[in-house]
Amino acid sequence: MSTSAQPQFRYTQTPSKVLHLRNLPWECIEEELIELCKPFGKIVNTKCNVGANRNQAFVEFSDLNQAINMVTYYASSSEPAQIRGKTVYIQYSNRHEIVNNKSPGDVPGNVLLVTIEGVEAGDVSIDVIHLVFSAFGFVHKIATFEKAAGFQALIQYSDIQTASTARDSLDGRSIPRDYTNPHLPVNPTAMDGLHQPVVGPDGKKKEFESNVLLASIENMQYAVTVDVLNTVFSAFGTVQKIAIFEKNGGTQALIQYPDIAIAAVAKDALEGHCIYDGGYCKLHLSYSRHTDLNVKAYSDKSRDYTIPMQQATGWQNPPAAPAVGYTSGGVQQVHAQAAPSSSWFPTMPAGVQTYISSPSSFPGQAYGAAPPPAYAAAAIPPFSSPNAHPPPGAPQTGGSVPLHQPNCPPGGSPHPSQSPYYGS
């Protein structure tokens, strides 16, 4: 007969004031745990929705005897412990206190753990997840992994509010099948309720849609280069072409995607948001009437990423204007950035599939964030002219450097980790 080598039966486990509860309903909330356990003593801490199925929990009593009382009571009771009609199995935890993992400096709650049921491995790509979750705010990072329970993903947002909104909207819902291929022309409104209705309340006709977005850049205190725009808009899909031009004294840009669906997602996600923290370079997006831009492959105001780079750079030193009517003072020597944004980031642990989207280039930007404080604008002198773009990657001119060095484009910085522009 074996004794100490036995697997951990409940009768042989070392008592602990922490109890491990399993077979809980996955919707179980802390109040239900407390309701079940408080007859036996004072509960000092709980942790619910634990495990891949979120059907486990921990309850910590103030006193060991209280935990023992509960375990022994239900060990001999004819009525099992129940929550929402489900039998709850209770045993001593193999730990002696509940640790709520809140690491300092880390904002808790801005990362969602998503379990996707009913899919085979690989049925849902990171691109799909990115599309769906970007509807609520910038998705900084995604990690996916496979467990026995199923396919899971971690989605990192800038802030708790965004994560909460996404969770409230998506919890328990289905990912539309149409999104299994993000490059298919899909209707974003398939994500029911996530987007503004295509037909307004007044029954107004649906807005004209295009794969080309027209971006007006408001409060352009900092230079917005082709590379910056590419970084921002590439988060949602392949950017084919970009053109920057001046109109009515303001700066506008055209961004061409391969299809309307990507443009729609990008438009919804970016509308009204600022490229730089503090309310600078606010984007207003609409659909362009264009569907295919005719732009110089490589100029300081335009880029055609569909043309091979050697060919494109062979055309550098353009004599004058970009195709879309704006004459620049000088031509900057810029590397066309064809690499995916993730290449600028440290890699994740091996075996973990990752996606790191360029919107992490907006440190501190939060959906629904308060307007920038006035002192920010006062502390950061704007460029003398909105047209005076410093070289990409070059240090800011003037005595003061903006908080996020917005002029440091991805391709221009050999030290991505030092670039606050891409800081987490």
Next chain:
DNA sequence: AGCACA
């Protein structure tokens, strides 16, 4: 249905 996201 078996220990804290992997």
